[in-house]
Amino acid sequence: MDRDRSRYRSKERRNNMKIKVLQIGAGSMGTRRIRDLTARADVEVALLEMRTDRREKASNQFGIPCFDCMESALAWGAVAISISTPPQSHSQYVKIALDRGLHFFCEAELFPFRYREVERKTAEKQTVAAPSCTLQFLPLCKELLRIVREELGELFAYTFCLSIDIASWHPDEGTEYYARNRSTNGTREMVTFELIGLTDLFSEPQGVTGIVRTGGELGPNYEDSWSLQMRLKNGGIGQLVVLGASPTVTRKGVAVGSNGTIEFDLLTGDIHRRLPLLGIHDTRNFGSLSDLLESVYKEEIDTYIEAIKGTDQWPHDFRKANVICGTLAAAEKSSVTGKVEKVNPDFLPAELPDQYEDESE
Numbered sequence: 001m002d003r004d005r006s007r008y009r010s011k012e013r014r015n016n017m018k019i020k021v022l023q024i025g026a027g028s029m030g031t032r033r034i035r036d037l038t039a040r041a042d043v044e045v046a047l048l049e050m051r052t053d054r055r056e057k058a059s060n061q062f063g064i065p066c067f068d069c070m071e072s073a074l075a076w077g078a079v080a081i082s083i084s085t086p087p088q089s090h091s092q093y094v095k096i097a098l099d100r101g102l103h104f105f106c107e108a109e110l111f112p113f114r115y116r117e118v119e120r121k122t123a124e125k126q127t128v129a130a131p132s133c134t135l136q137f138l139p140l141c142k143e144l145l146r147i148v149r150e151e152l153g154e155l156f157a158y159t160f161c162l163s164i165d166i167a168s169w170h171p172d173e174g175t176e177y178y179a180r181n182r183s184t185n186g187t188r189e190m191v192t193f194e195l196i197g198l199t200d201l202f203s204e205p206q207g208v209t210g211i212v213r214t215g216g217e218l219g220p221n222y223e224d225s226w227s228l229q230m231r232l233k234n235g236g237i238g239q240l241v242v243l244g245a246s247p248t249v250t251r252k253g254v255a256v257g258s259n260g261t262i263e264f265d266l267l268t269g270d271i272h273r274r275l276p277l278l279g280i281h282d283t284r285n286f287g288s289l290s291d292l293l294e295s296v297y298k299e300e301i302d303t304y305i306e307a308i309k310g311t312d313q314w315p316h317d318f319r320k321a322n323v324i325c326g327t328l329a330a331a332e333k334s335s336v337t338g339k340v341e342k343v344n345p346d347f348l349p350a351e352l353p354d355q356y357e358d359e360s361e
Contacts, residue, residue: 024049026055037305101127160254166187271285
């Protein structure tokens with residue numbers, strides 16, 4: 001079967017046939033992925049969605065085949081899938097893709113699949129594994145990466161704060177919305193989302209101290225504040241604070257290096273450089289997040305398709321996803337133990353933020 005699929009892919013490339021992509025999930029992110037995939041002339045899209053209302057909406061809006069069970073959806077003949085489901089269900093679809101030799105994209109991870117198995121099976125079957133890395137496609141982040149590599153010098157430290165109003169997310173939905181649940185609450189998810197971009201910019205964390213607490217009024221036993229202090233692989237220090245209970249939104253960072261300082265604001269798109277050793281002192285704008293976000297999502301899914309075609313490379317992998325989620329796990333464990341915890345890509349987040357034990361006791 002794998003040889004047959006490989007021959008199909010080769011024939012598809014030679015004849016410029018459409019790539020059949022099965023979109024799994026049609027919530028807000030899934031609908032966005034359908035829109036961007038159907039905008040391509042080289043892609044054919046179908047949907048797997050359990051909710052009748054979402055299937056009907058997608059069928060009416062995009063005119064695509066819609067399925068309510070995996071068996072029927074797979075019979076459609078996809079060579080690739082796009083997973084836009086709540087984070088706790090990603091792994092079941094990743095496993096199907098790995099077992100069947102399908103390319104797969106999935107939204108930002110919280111409980112990622114074991115990266116060694118992903119690496120082994122995708123290498124065997126020559127498939128693309130594409131965990132989401134949305135911020136890497138943001139113009140501001142592309143310029144920040146250049147500055148960090150070419151101008152900042154040795155990184156001493158960075159600090160970043162994200163404050164979001166979780167109560168404003170999908171206000172018409174209740175606990176059926178995954179971000180309303182303690183395990184997958186939006187603040188917790190955004191820790192890993194921000195770390196994807198920060199780790200790419202600055203360095204991978206190796207050790208973490210963390211504080212996790214409930215500071216607002218989102219509900220009992222609903223953590224809304226994460227604070228991480230990280231020892232980075234390159235010797236620098238990283239600090240990340242993610243808050244979910246304030247009505248205001250902030251998304252700002254500062255990085256200090258041997259050549260000076262940079263300040264950046266993801267919401268406004270501003271980068272302020274103070275690099276006296278290079279004679280640089282300026283503020284430039286790379287576009288507000290609200291104006292650019294949809295084009296960034298489109299570039300992300302386009303890169304996935306181009307990676308399948310062999311004309312581009314996916315910039316993020318499951319080992320990095322495991323390191324990032326391992327950083328969250330280490331921070332949450334540190335909040336329980338009061339100790340510096342080592343980042344281990346094989347030690348991933350517990351179901352709940354306080355489900356860790358101090359083995360030394």
